[in-house]
Amino acid sequence: MTMPVDPETDAARMRGAMAEDLAARGFLDDDPAWRAAVETVPRHRFVPGFYLPADERDGRGLTVWRPVTAQLDHGRWLAAAYSDTTLITQFDGDEPDWKNPAERCGGAPTSSSTLPSLVLRMWADADLREGHTVLEIGTGTGYSTALACERLGSAGITSIDVDAHRLEQAASALHACGYTPTLAVADGLYGYWPEASFDRIVAACSFRAVPPALVAQTRPGGTILLTLSGWLYGYARVLLTVAEDGTAEGRLLGGTVSFMSARTHAAPAFGNPGHWAAELPGKPRAGRHGPERITAATEEAFHLRFLVQSAVPDAQLVTVGDVVHVVDVVSGSAATLTPDDGGWQVRERGPVGLWERVERVLDAYDTAGRPGPETFTLCIHEGGQHLRHPQLPCLSLPSI
Numbered sequence: 146m147t148m149p150v151d152p153e154t155d156a157a158r159m160r161g162a163m164a165e166d167l168a169a170r171g172f173l174d175d176d177p178a179w180r181a182a183v184e185t186v187p188r189h190r191f192v193p194g195f196y197l198p199a200d201e202r203d204g205r206g207l208t209v210w211r212p213v214t215a216q217l218d219h220g221r222w223l224a225a226a227y228s229d230t231t232l233i234t235q236f237d238g239d240e241p242d243w244k245n246p247a248e249r250c251g252g253a254p255t256s257s258s259t260l261p262s263l264v265l266r267m268w269a270d271a272d273l274r275e276g277h278t279v280l281e282i283g284t285g286t287g288y289s290t291a292l293a294c295e296r297l298g299s300a301g302i303t304s305i306d307v308d309a310h311r312l313e314q315a316a317s318a319l320h321a322c323g324y325t326p327t328l329a330v331a332d333g334l335y336g337y338w339p340e341a342s343f344d345r346i347v348a349a350c351s352f353r354a355v356p357p358a359l360v361a362q363t364r365p366g367g368t369i370l371l372t373l374s375g376w377l378y379g380y381a382r383v384l385l386t387v388a389e390d391g392t393a394e395g396r397l398l399g400g401t402v403s404f405m406s407a408r409t410h411a412a413p414a415f416g417n418p419g420h421w422a423a424e425l426p427g428k429p430r431a432g433r434h435g436p437e438r439i440t441a442a443t444e445e446a447f448h449l450r451f452l453v454q455s456a457v458p459d460a461q462l463v464t465v466g467d468v469v470h471v472v473d474v475v476s477g478s479a480a481t482l483t484p485d486d487g488g489w490q491v492r493e494r495g496p497v498g499l500w501e502r503v504e505r506v507l508d509a510y511d512t513a514g515r516p517g518p519e520t521f522t523l524c525i526h527e528g529g530q531h532l533r534h535p536q537l538p539c540l541s542l543p544s545i
Contacts, residue, residue, distance in 0.1 A: 152219070152223070153187075155223060156187055156189050156223060156226075156227070157184075159223065159224070159226075159227035160183065160184050160185075160186075160187070160188070160227060161184055162227070163183065163227045163228070163229065163261065164180050164183040164184045166229065167180075167183060167229065167261060167262055167265065168180060170262065172261075172262045172265045172266060172269075173265065174269055176269075178296055179265060179268070179269075179292075179296055181295075182292045182295040182296045183261065183265070183292070185295055186288065186291045186292050186295050186322070187322065188226050188227060188258070188261070188288050189222070189223055189226040189227070190318050190321065190322060191258060191286040191287050191288040191291065191315070191318045192226050192232050192234065192258050192286055192288070193214065193215070193243055194212060194213065194214040194234070194241060194243035194246055195212075195213055195225070195232035195233055195234050195257075195258065196210040196211065196212055196213065196232075196233045196234070196236075196249070197210070197211055197213050197225060197232075197233075198210055198211075199211050203250045203251075205250070205251075207250040207251035208250070208251060209248065209249075209250055210233065210236070210248065210249050210250070210252070211248055212241065212243075212246030212247065212248065213225060214243055214246060217246075229260050229261055229262050230260050231257050231258065231259055231260045231263075232257060232258040232286075233254045233256075233257045234256050234257055234258060234285070234286060234311075235254070235255050235256035235257075235308075235311070236249060236252035236253060236254055236255060237252050237253055237255060238255045238308070238408070240310050240311075254405060255308075255405060255408070256285055256286075256308060256311050256405075257285060257286075257405070258285060258286040258288050259285065259288075259289060259349060259404075261288075263402065264288070264289040264292060265292070266402075267289075267347055267349070267370060268289075268292065268293060268296070268347070270370055270382075270384060270398065271345050271347045271368060271370045271384075272345075272368070273293065273296065273297060273345060274297075275297060275298075276301070277297065277301055277344040277345050278301045278303070278340070278342070278343050278344050278345075279293060279297070279301055279302050279303065279343060279344065279345045279346075279347065280303050280304075280305070280336060280337055280340065280341075280343045280345070280346045280347070280362070281293065281302065281303070281304040281305070281347055281348075281349065282304075282305060282333035282336075282346070282347070282348040282349060282350060282371075283305075283306060283333060283348060283349035283350040283404075284304040284305065284306035284311065284312055284315045284328065285306065285311065285315065285349060286311075286314070286315055286318070287304075287314075287315030287316070287318050287319045289349060290302065290304045290315065290319060290324070290326055291318075291319055291322060291324050293326075294319070294324040294325075294326055295324070299324050299325040299326045302326035302327065303326060303327040303328075303329070303337055303340040303343075304326055304327070304328055304329075305328070305329045305330070305331040305333060305337050306330065306331075307330065307331065307332050307333065307407075307408055308330075309330045312328060312329075312330050315328070316328050327340055332407075332409060333348060333350060333352075333356070333407055334352070334356045334358070334407060334409055334410075334545070335356065335358045336356065336358040336359050336361075336362040337362070338358075338362065341361075341362035342362055342363060342364045342367070343362055343363055343364065343367060344363075344364055344367045344368075345367060345368055345369075345370070346359050346362065346363055346367075346368075346369045346370070346371070347369075347370045347371070348369075348370070348371035348372065348404075348407075349404060350372075350404050350405055350406065350407045351371070351372040351373060351374035351380060351403070351404040351405065351406050351407065351410070352371060352372075352373060352374070352406075352407050352410055352545070353373070353374065353375050353376075353406075353410045353458065353542070353543050353545055354373065354530050354542035354543055354544070354545045355369065355371065355373070355383075355385065355393070355523070355525055355530055355542070356545065359371070360385075360387055360391065360392075360393050360525060361391065363387040363393075364387070365387055365388060365389040366386065366387070367386075367387050368384055368385060368386050368387070368395075369383075369384070369385045369387065369393065369395075370382070370383075370384050370385075371383065372402060372403065372404045373451070373523075373542070374403065374404070374406055374410075374451075375451075375454040375455075375458055375543075376412040376454070376458070376459065376460060376461045377439070377450050377453065377454040377457070377460060377461065377462055378403075378450065379439075379447070379449075379450030379451030379452070379453070379454040380401075380402065380403045380404075380447065380450075380451055381397045381398075381448070381451040381518055381521075382397065382398040382400065382402055383395050383396070383397050383398065383523050384396065384398060385523065385525065392524070392525060392526045393524075393525040394522060394523065394524050394525065395522070395523055396519060396521065396522050396523075397518040397519060397521045397522075397523065397532075398518065398519070399517065399518055399519050401444055401447045410545070412461055413474055415461050415463075415472050415474050416472075416474075418463055418465050418470040418472065419465075421470060421472045421479040422468075422470060422479070422481050422492075424479070424494060425479060425480075425481060425492040425493065425494050426492055426494060427492075428492075429483070429490035429491055429492045430490070430491050430492075431488060431489075431490065431491070432482060432488060432489035432490065432491040432500065432504070433504045433507075433508065434489075434503070434504050434507045434508075435482065435484075435488070435489045436462070436464075436469045436482055436489070438507055439453055439503070440462075445515065448517065448518050449507070449510065451518075452506055452510060452532075452540065453502075453503045453506045453507065455506075455532055455540035455541065455542060456502045456503065456505070456506045456540060457471075457473065457497065457499050457502050457503060458542070458543040459473045459474065459475035459476065459543070460472065460473045460478075460499050461473075461474070467483070467484055468481055468482070468483050469481065469482040469483075471493075471499045471500060471503075473495065473497055473499060476495055476496050476497045477495050477496070478493070478494065478495025478496060478497040478498070478499050479493065479494060479495060479499070480492065480493035480494075480498075480499040480500040481493075482500065506540075509537050509538060510537065512536075513534070513536035513537050514536070516534060516536065516537070520534055520535075521533065521534050522534075523542075529541055529542070529544070530542040
């Protein structure tokens with residue numbers, strides 16, 4: 146007679162296997178306390194439902210997202226919960242009905258359970274230590290919060306999320322597992338003054354620039370770890386140290402990590418690309434660089450998108466057919482790039498020469514020997530936020 150498998154025993158076995166895999170890949174950094182946290186925190190209790198992409202796309206070419214719950218397919222649900230995978234739990238700010246979930250096509254993810262290896266990488270980069278007070282921006286499902294509580298204890302952990310329903314579900318899961326961090330519905334753009342000051346601030350969402358409130362809420366000598374992004378979807382992570390005078394400075398970190406934008410920093414709708422293109426001059430010029438420099442699926446292009454985005458912070462890019470459109474809803478400027486005999490023809494108008502600015506950054510980057518992200522320093526002071534490199538012109542992040 147075959148005895149039924151105890152779901153919690155099966156989950157514990159999978160947690161152990163996931164911890165073993167993460168350790169083998171270098172994400173636990175020989176720290177037994179973090180490994181114990183991974184082996185202890187039941188991730189499946191934080192993700193009662195999520196979406197996974199199907200292999201096929203729909204008739205419009207959109208990704209088909211299939212709901213996964215314990216009721217629909219217990220084995221698949223548990224296996225995914227203990228895989229090193231980001232699990233999408235919400236699209237476009239709409240909370241699914243997980244008792245009767247529906248398949249969906251396309252959409253912008255707005256909440257998720259971040260893949261465990263990235264969660265551990267973030268906590269490790271932030272250098273959390275016993276006794277630290279920590280602000281986490283973007284509670285999400287609460288899994289990353291639970292790992293921090295298991296590692297450091299709940300007393301020093303504060304976690305905020307702008308989505309009240311998401312936070313309510315995370316709070317229920319956290320409390321059911323015995324974790325009692327300070328939780329609040331709040332916009333990460335403004336940090337959380339009631340619990341300030343913090344030794345560490347870590348954001349699980351991205352911002353167009355470093356919110357001044359986060360610098361003000363960090364103790365001198367404390368650090369802020371966050372992801373910077375923008376409307377060209379260029380990303381960079383930065384680890385800042387706050388000084389006694391309220392300034393902050395730190396280097397960009399390597400890698401190709403991306404996070405969902407803070408909702409107040411999401412790109413605005415820009416309308417119909419055809420309307421923007423209709424106002425462009427008829428005579429094009431030959432482009433010095435093509436869009437593939439920033440759109441290719443390479444680490445260098447990932448890095449370059451962030452650099453050029455700092456030069457044109459209000460620009461967005463969309464491809465229609467074989468024509469690339471660059472539009473700026475703030476200044477009204479626009480450009481198109483059309484392929485031509487192996488090169489690109491550029492047309493642009495408006496007060497900002499969008500592609501000309503991009504090309505100037507690319508020219509300077511090439512002349513400097515194509516430096517990697519770790520060679521750039523972000524400096525924050527009363528005069529603004531500036532990205533500095535010894536061989537490149539200073540780039541400014543947008544005011545927020």
